[in-house]
Amino acid sequence: MRITAIETIRQPDRPAYLWLQVHTDQGLIGLGEAQRGIEAVDAILHGPVAAALLGDDPLDVERHNQRLLGGYLGFNASSAETRAAGAVDLALWDLLGQALGQPVSRLLGGAVRDRIPTYNTCAGDGYNRQQDRRVVRPGGPVPADMDDQAWFMHAADELAGSLLDDGFGGMKIWPFDPWAIDTGGTYASAAAIRAGLEPFERVRRVHGAAMELLVELHSLWSVPAAQRICAALEPLDPLWVEDPVRRMDDAAAVAAVARATRIPLAGGETLASRPLFRDLLTRDALGTIIVDLGWCGGLSEARRIAVLADSWSRPVAPHDCSGPVCFAASVHLAMHAPNAAFQECVRAFLRGWYRDTVTDLPSVAGGFVHALPGPGLGTRLLPGFIDRPGAIVRRTTLETLK
Numbered sequence: 463m464r465i466t467a468i469e470t471i472r473q474p475d476r477p478a479y480l481w482l483q484v485h486t487d488q489g490l491i492g493l494g495e496a497q498r499g500i501e502a503v504d505a506i507l508h509g510p511v512a513a514a515l516l517g518d519d520p521l522d523v524e525r526h527n528q529r530l531l532g533g534y535l536g537f538n539a540s541s542a543e544t545r546a547a548g549a550v551d552l553a554l555w556d557l558l559g560q561a562l563g564q565p566v567s568r569l570l571g572g573a574v575r576d577r578i579p580t581y582n583t584c585a586g587d588g589y590n591r592q593q594d595r596r597v598v599r600p601g602g603p604v605p606a607d608m609d610d611q612a613w614f615m616h617a618a619d620e621l622a623g624s625l626l627d628d629g630f631g632g633m634k635i636w637p638f639d640p641w642a643i644d645t646g647g648t649y650a651s652a653a654a655i656r657a658g659l660e661p662f663e664r665v666r667r668v669h670g671a672a673m674e675l676l677v678e679l680h681s682l683w684s685v686p687a688a689q690r691i692c693a694a695l696e697p698l699d700p701l702w703v704e705d706p707v708r709r710m711d712d713a714a715a716v717a718a719v720a721r722a723t724r725i726p727l728a729g730g731e732t733l734a735s736r737p738l739f740r741d742l743l744t745r746d747a748l749g750t751i752i753v754d755l756g757w758c759g760g761l762s763e764a765r766r767i768a769v770l771a772d773s774w775s776r777p778v779a780p781h782d783c784s785g786p787v788c789f790a791a792s793v794h795l796a797m798h799a800p801n802a803a804f805q806e807c808v809r810a811f812l813r814g815w816y817r818d819t820v821t822d823l824p825s826v827a828g829g830f831v832h833a834l835p836g837p838g839l840g841t842r843l844l845p846g847f848i849d850r851p852g853a854i855v856r857r858t859t860l861e862t863l864k
């Protein structure tokens with residue numbers, strides 16, 4: 463089999479996203495995806511990546527992943543190059559599965575479970591639509607476009623009731639973000655802490671231990687600010703505090719927060735390359751390792767990171783909020799990795815734009831996610847997706863390669 467074309471698709475209503483289709487001379491098409499900085503990712507895919515891949519056999523997934531992540535192609539970084547390599551890696555695993563007629567979880571060596579616990583990340587359907595995230599501030603009128611994010615800022619106990627009705631036993635929210643944005647993350651005031659605690663307290667007061675609380679800090683805070691937030695959260699017994707500090711690649715900073723609190727930390731979705739995870743693990747900085755399959759450089763690299771975490775007896779919890787193709791791939795990894803503890807999901811995306819993008823989605827029910835059974839990743843872009851008005855489609859072949 464040979465790679466004949468690299469094709470990217472961008473849609474005007476999701477400008478933070480890109481889809482990659484790797485075409486072959488046997489008619490099989492591998493599907494990948496990238497998020498954030500995608501103009502740069504697009505340029506990398508049609509330049510150095512196309513030059514490296516076109517005419518080559520796509521089924522040596524490991525060789526391509528090593529080549530695209532290292533040296534002067536990937537620069538061993540958390541970067542647009544890495545996200546391009548991640549999109550390619552997802553597409554090549556998809557091709558390998560289609561060529562062999564097996565789901566990706568089986569190609570990894572088989573599944574150790576048939577479902578994985580999930581929790582809901584309380585974003586709305588429009589979250590991450592642009593390159594910047596939506597911020598909802600407390601107080602003020604309840605917005606007309608009430609979604610899970612606005613709901614947790616205004617009535618987190620009601621949102622928790624709705625999630626419990628949907629079978630979710632865990633919810634992740636980020637009520638401290640507005641103050642981090644106001645101060646550059648340097649100062650968590652007593653007033654900010656009081657306001658940020660309020661949604662968590664409402665859930666505990668109404669629902670007791672029925673709902674696990676997950677605290678998202680979005681890599682926004684300095685070490686002392688994160689320490690103060692964690693200290694205030696301790697009586698509420700959250701499952702974890704995620705990405706507490708601005709520099710999650712600074713293992714010393716993350717470890718300083720970890721040493722100061724009883725709450726286990728989780729994090730890593732913005733990081734790529736194993737040495738950064740090794741440093742965090744060596745310093746006992748993280749309880750749960752979070753990895754984004756696209757951002758870290760692909761399913762291949764995420765698997766290596768999961769094995770590394772297992773060597774420190776740490777669970778992994780693949781990231782979502784990234785796109786439906788990445789989500790499908792993440793669930794395959796979560797079926798295979800013995801130390802996978804949770805698979806993140808966003809119910810608003812699963813009901814909304816994910817459904818408007820791909821043919822099949824992993825099923826989420828009763829607080830668990832099931833992997834797609836079909837060959838490869840098990841999903842395709844919806845018919846007509848590529849022809850939607852305003853779609854930006856680029857295609858590079860050996861003939862058009864500059």
Ligand SMILES: [Mg+2]
Binds near residue numbers: 678704705731
């Ligand atoms: Mg996160």
